[in-house]
Amino acid sequence: MLELEIWRGGAIGRFQTYRIPTREAQTVLDAVSEVQRTEAPTLAYRFACRVGMCGSCAMMVNDRPRWTCRTRVAVAAPDGRLRLAPLRHFPVVKDLVVDMAPFFAKWQRAHGRFEPGPAPATEFATVPPSTPERRAADAGIECINCGVCYAACDVVGWNPDYLGPAALNRAWTLVNDVRDRARAAARLAAVTGPGGCQSCHTHMACTETCPKAIAPTYAIAGLKRQAMRAALAGTR
Amino acid sequence: MNATLFAASRVSALILAVAVAVHLVVIIHAVQQGLTIGAILSRTHGNWAFLVLYGCFVLAAAVHAPIGLRTVLAEWFSWSGPLADWLLLAFGVLLAVLGLRAALAVFLA
Ligand code: SF4
Ligand code: SF4
Ligand code: FES
Helix, strand or coil, X not given: CEEEEEEEECCCEEEEEEEECCCCCCEHXXXXXXXXXXXXXXXXXXXXXXXXXXXXXXXEECCEEEECCCCEHHHHCCCCEEEEECCCCCCEEECCEECCHHHHHHHHHCCCCCCCCCCCCCCCCCCCCCCHHHHHHHHHXXXXXXXXXXXXXXXXXXXXXXXXXXXXXXXXXXXXXXXCCCCHHHHHHHCCCCCCHHHCCCCCHHHHHCCCCCCHHHHHHXXXXXXXXXXXXXXX | CCHHHHHHHHHXXXXXXXXXXXXXXXXXXXXXXXXXXXXXHHHHCCCHHXXXXXXXXXXXXXXXXXXXXXXXXXXXXXXXXXXHHHHHHHHHHHHHHHHHHHHHHHXXX
């Protein structure tokens, strides 16, 4: 038997216990779905792809943020007990569903969007895979916006202004995107200052927990380096 | 944190790393040699290398400590703003004055 304690309610609520059979190759998301179908029809949770692509199924699993569709129960709960809560640092909507709006607002604040420039490109850009910029961008490009790193980062909890690992990682991929037409200085300015990349304490909780094996810590270190260079050069 | 403060924090940390290392090595050496206070002061008296090293040490500490404290105050006690910044600036000046006074006293002793 698998014993699940699941958060029910909003910001104020409580854990409720459910029991379901243990199954072979069961994922945490499978377990939540089974609880919802058999015991708690009103249980709210999110998922879409079930294969680790959409980034919508993350939650706290035994106090650690994880994507649940690709987390086996056997790995996350070897003793057969699961404690599931909504992702840390996000406003709770209901049960296991959180509001991602503040998270994505920070992506915008960090200039985490591609800037094509005033005129559309007429030619395909040639970006040799071996260039340092392409490699730096490659290292962070597979982010699925799941929010796991954001939930893992203590600085996000201490400083609500902090842009967080995901947004900063995205900004770094764009700083290294040679097709991007935003002035590098503008993007560096967006990730500098209160809540910017300099607030990162290099705890590496983000890098430790990212299910896509991305290392936002290194991306942030890159931003810090470039921002520092710009500051020393007197750009800002 | 803005980039200038960040740069100041990193550069001062770099200086501190060197200064602390030299400081510790010299202390251990002096203790191992069993030097008396008099013997130590006779070596530091009028020693410009001593004054320059400890002057840099003190100034780096006076820059580094308030910047770090500023982050701690903001993150752990949610306290930031102009008042905090002014007090931290005063704290940095205090560190610099006390430290430079001490270094100068040893240099002149
Ligand atoms: S390395 Fe930086 S962004 Fe990542 S968890 Fe630590 S403080 Fe947060
Ligand atoms: S960096 Fe990793 S943990 Fe963070 S949002 Fe992207 S995929 Fe998720
Ligand atoms: S359901 Fe899409 S990543 Fe888990």
